[in-house]
Amino acid sequence: MKKRTSLMFLAFILMLSLALVGCSKNTANESSSEGEGSGSEEAAVDTLVFGRGGDSVSLDPATATDGESFKVTKNIFETLIEFGEQDTELAPGLATEWSNSEDGLTYTLKLREGIKFHDGTDFNAEAVKFNFDRWASGDKEQYYYYNSQFGDRIKEVKVVDDYTVEFVLNSPLAPFYKNLAMSPFAIASPAAIEEFGDKFMENPVGTGPFVFKEWKRNDKITIVKNEEYWQEGLPKLSQVIFRAIPDNSARLNALSSGEVDLIDGVNFSDVGTIEANADLQSFYRPSLNIAYLGLTSTRGPLKEKLVRQALNYAVDKEALIDAFYAGAAEPAKNPMPPVVAGYNDDVVDYEYDPEKAKELLKEAGFENGFEMELWAMPVARPYMPDGQKVAEALQANFEAIGVKAKIVTYEWGTYLDKARLGEADTFLLGWTGDNGDADNFLYVLLDQDSIGSNNYSFYQNQEVHDLLIAAQSTADQAEREKLYKEAQVLIKEDAPWIPLVHSQPALAGKANITGFLPHPTGSDVLSTVEFK
Amino acid sequence: MLTYTVKRLFSLIPVLLGLSLVVFFMIRAIPGDPAQLILGQLATKEAVESLTKQLGLDQPWFVQYFHYLGNLVTGDLGESIRTKAPISEEMVPYLMATIELSFCAMLVAVVIGVNAGIISAWFQNSWFDYVAMVLALIGVSMPIFWLGLMEQWVFAINLDWLPTSGREEVRNPVTAITNIYIIDTLIQGRTDQLVEVIKHLVLPSIALATIPMAIIARITRSTMLEVMRSDFIRTARAKGLKMFWVVYKHSLKNAIIPVLTIIGLQTGLLLGGAILTETIFSWPGIGRYIYEAIGYRDYPVVQSGVLVIAFIFVMINLVIDLLYAAIDPRIKYH
Numbered sequence: 001m002k003k004r005t006s007l008m009f010l011a012f013i014l015m016l017s018l019a020l021v022g023c024s025k026n027t028a029n030e031s032s033s034e035g036e037g038s039g040s041e042e043a044a045v046d047t048l049v050f051g052r053g054g055d056s057v058s059l060d061p062a063t064a065t066d067g068e069s070f071k072v073t074k075n076i077f078e079t080l081i082e083f084g085e086q087d088t089e090l091a092p093g094l095a096t097e098w099s100n101s102e103d104g105l106t107y108t109l110k111l112r113e114g115i116k117f118h119d120g121t122d123f124n125a126e127a128v129k130f131n132f133d134r135w136a137s138g139d140k141e142q143y144y145y146y147n148s149q150f151g152d153r154i155k156e157v158k159v160v161d162d163y164t165v166e167f168v169l170n171s172p173l174a175p176f177y178k179n180l181a182m183s184p185f186a187i188a189s190p191a192a193i194e195e196f197g198d199k200f201m202e203n204p205v206g207t208g209p210f211v212f213k214e215w216k217r218n219d220k221i222t223i224v225k226n227e228e229y230w231q232e233g234l235p236k237l238s239q240v241i242f243r244a245i246p247d248n249s250a251r252l253n254a255l256s257s258g259e260v261d262l263i264d265g266v267n268f269s270d271v272g273t274i275e276a277n278a279d280l281q282s283f284y285r286p287s288l289n290i291a292y293l294g295l296t297s298t299r300g301p302l303k304e305k306l307v308r309q310a311l312n313y314a315v316d317k318e319a320l321i322d323a324f325y326a327g328a329a330e331p332a333k334n335p336m337p338p339v340v341a342g343y344n345d346d347v348v349d350y351e352y353d354p355e356k357a358k359e360l361l362k363e364a365g366f367e368n369g370f371e372m373e374l375w376a377m378p379v380a381r382p383y384m385p386d387g388q389k390v391a392e393a394l395q396a397n398f399e400a401i402g403v404k405a406k407i408v409t410y411e412w413g414t415y416l417d418k419a420r421l422g423e424a425d426t427f428l429l430g431w432t433g434d435n436g437d438a439d440n441f442l443y444v445l446l447d448q449d450s451i452g453s454n455n456y457s458f459y460q461n462q463e464v465h466d467l468l469i470a471a472q473s474t475a476d477q478a479e480r481e482k483l484y485k486e487a488q489v490l491i492k493e494d495a496p497w498i499p500l501v502h503s504q505p506a507l508a509g510k511a512n513i514t515g516f517l518p519h520p521t522g523s524d525v526l527s528t529v530e531f532k
Numbered sequence: 533m534l535t536y537t538v539k540r541l542f543s544l545i546p547v548l549l550g551l552s553l554v555v556f557f558m559i560r561a562i563p564g565d566p567a568q569l570i571l572g573q574l575a576t577k578e579a580v581e582s583l584t585k586q587l588g589l590d591q592p593w594f595v596q597y598f599h600y601l602g603n604l605v606t607g608d609l610g611e612s613i614r615t616k617a618p619i620s621e622e623m624v625p626y627l628m629a630t631i632e633l634s635f636c637a638m639l640v641a642v643v644i645g646v647n648a649g650i651i652s653a654w655f656q657n658s659w660f661d662y663v664a665m666v667l668a669l670i671g672v673s674m675p676i677f678w679l680g681l682m683e684q685w686v687f688a689i690n691l692d693w694l695p696t697s698g699r700e701e702v703r704n705p706v707t708a709i710t711n712i713y714i715i716d717t718l719i720q721g722r723t724d725q726l727v728e729v730i731k732h733l734v735l736p737s738i739a740l741a742t743i744p745m746a747i748i749a750r751i752t753r754s755t756m757l758e759v760m761r762s763d764f765i766r767t768a769r770a771k772g773l774k775m776f777w778v779v780y781k782h783s784l785k786n787a788i789i790p791v792l793t794i795i796g797l798q799t800g801l802l803l804g805g806a807i808l809t810e811t812i813f814s815w816p817g818i819g820r821y822i823y824e825a826i827g828y829r830d831y832p833v834v835q836s837g838v839l840v841i842a843f844i845f846v847m848i849n850l851v852i853d854l855l856y857a858a859i860d861p862r863i864k865y866h
Contacts, residue, residue: 047703057614198616219816220702241702245814249681253696257688413829
């Protein structure tokens with residue numbers, strides 16, 4: 001017993017001394033931390049904390065495929081050609097001028113002079129060639145975007161002089177310039193790529209307004225001001241911290257309590273609360289997306305065009321927008337949003353008309369309706385805030401014309417795998433454009449070549465295919481737009497989808513933030529952002 | 533005591549072997565070709581073949597298993613498909629984050645749960661007993677995500693006492709050494725950061741502690757009630773011992789074994805079951821690490837994550853077993 005008491009006593013002494021050490025450290029530190037205090041407080045004013053739904057996967061834009069990665073790399077790296085501030089028009093980036101030959105096979109770009117990468121090495125034509133050679137030499141899985149956008153189309157990248165670079169193509173590629181402006185094709189420092197090798201994705205070095213500082217996975221990424229940035233007076237912030245806060249409500253809570261300054265992925269139903277709060281403001285991202293219900297045209301009654309048209313007539317899109325998008329969306333009639341060049345506004349949508357739908361069903365021989373599965377997305381996306389509820393609304397719409405839809409859902413990865421294999425009768429899905437080109441919607445989502453990748457509805461129409469291929473290989477923009485407009489008329493008639501809405505994803509920030517311009521592609525340059 | 537410990541350690545060997553076998557067959561139980569699944573529909577035939585080879589899937593299963601076991605013994609958990617990093621390195625920060633949170637949650641759960649149980653038993657059928665047991669019932673049935681959001685709303689937004697999410701004040705970041713931030717800030721003598729780290733721990737710890745706390749309180753109460761009715765307690769009271777000592781020393785010591793069992797099981801469950809809390813409070817822990825790996829079809833990470841959690845679970849139970857023996861000397865002779 002005695003032994004135990006003395007043990008207890010020892011433990012007590014230990015705890016006491018620990019506490020004392022803690023206290024003495026405290027007082028010893030006070031003076032020094034006060035000294036730093038003013039400095040860190042100043043830094044806090046021009047530090048922006050950006051709350052978002054997930055962490056990045058890779059900070060090497062060439063190997064990244066997810067939006068959360070590009071959100072960060074967009075601020076560390078720059079592309080040869082940039083998109084406009086809030087649209088997908090072409091604007092000068094690392095290249096100041098560009099031109100191409102008549103036949104669309106040779107593209108010449110003049111590069112901006114005097115730019116350095118964050119590691120102090122020079123940006124020049126050699127660096128551009130190095131990057132393109134790197135992407136072309138890697139395998140398909142590694143450089144996904146390079147292979148999907150350029151494939152083996154680029155024959156050669158020539159260094160004409162230090163600041164002129166020439167691309168020679170095997171066949172014309174109409175969206176060439178738009179592709180160059182996409183985040184994955186940002187130019188990285190060759191020296192850093194060689195130095196870090198496989199670890200480059202954790203040590204990104206570019207020319208952008210911010211320099212990479214630290215990455216704690218699944219938690220936060222810190223980037224700091226590039227003091228040598230070539231654009232005078234930018235960036236305005238000294239530091240940006242990207243934090244991953246997966247739950248939408250928790251993220252809004254973090255904004256309300258002041259832990260973060262700006263958040264994306266705001267529930268449409270929360271916009272009202274934000275607007276009522278004087279300390280906060282809301283933003284809308286210009287729409288570059290489409291939410292749709294795919295009608296797999298290889299399955300059961302859905303093989304019939306009349307049936308697919310009938311389902312189109314049955315859906316009340318305005319009601320969906322009021323109920324689930326708080327009005328921040330417009331009804332979709334084409335498979336791409338109106339901002340994309342080549343959008344055909346003359347296409348007439350199947351209006352909401354259940355009677356007409358029933359007539360078509362009768363004509364198709366399904367007078368008594370039929371049963372089908374309706375797949376509901378298990379995750380929220382900017383174009384689809386609540387898949388389950390949207391599915392229920394559609395179910396009610398279909399019920400009204402005698403079609404019994406059974407709602408089905410799977411874990412997200414499985415959902416995509418199964419839908420890609422054509423196992424869904426009808427499925428909810430959507431798409432956010434990468435480069436604002438019509439090709440990136442129509443060819444990627446509805447061409448017969450894309451069956452097995454992104455054409456989940458197994459839509460096949462030779463005429464549409466010919467138009468889309470012709471549009472890909474024409475350099476003449478007016479001609480391309482004409483071809484895309486024709487394709488949209490055919491697609492409308494065939495009704496492989498029910499195009500639902502184009503949504504404007506909502507964001508929110510502190511009221512004193514200025515200069516934030518949400519970009520339709522979802523990757524925002526934060527160099528002009530500041531606190532009032 | 534030493535021989536007992538050694539004996540218990542040896543008895544772990546078959547458990548760990550069985551564990552590794554189960555986890556090993558997990559990835560093989562996925563229908564279809566794992567290499568194809570990992571690479572996706574569009575993978576070329578060559579890529580599938582080379583990955584099959586790389587994973588050693590072209591060899592008989594026992595060769596594969598011993599190879600896998602060999603890697604495990606040397607601490608090699610393989611490579612993440614998504615990030616290409618070695619899992620044994622990549623996992624450490626996540627694991628430490630979870631351990632820190634689970635430890636704090638268990639501290640809250642044990643201190644409050646055990647005491648609430650004891651007092652309820654001591655003053656059986658008093659108002660304290662009723663209130664505590666109703667609260668415990670609510671605690672067991674509380675949806676964690678709702679509780680978490682409510683905590684944030686009350687303590688962070690309305691009262692502005694505590695932060696809603698994360699592990700640290702991001703504008704004043706902690707330099708990680710052990711990745712257990714309480715220890716890191718102590719080593720570096722950064723008391724300003726220590727306060728922040730503790731503040732960040734409070735809300736998620738309470739959310740995570742709710743269910744185990746309720747369970748512990750109920751178990752403690754019922755075993756204490758049983759013990760306090762026994763003869764030796766009556767003797768202790770009869771000889772005039774203060775009630776406090778009777779309860780906290782004589783009774784508790786005899787009632788603690790089932791309570792310890794529950795504490796051990798609950799601690800193990802916390803490690804793996806903290807995904808909801810980690811999501812609501814954006815805590816970068818191992819639950820979310822594995823959950824996200826599932827979404828990306830990153831099988832090696834899922835496999836290794838499950839293995840590590842299961843291993844820790846086994847270890848905690850070993851510690852509990854040893855504690856039994858320390859508390860009740862009769863156990864080691866059985």
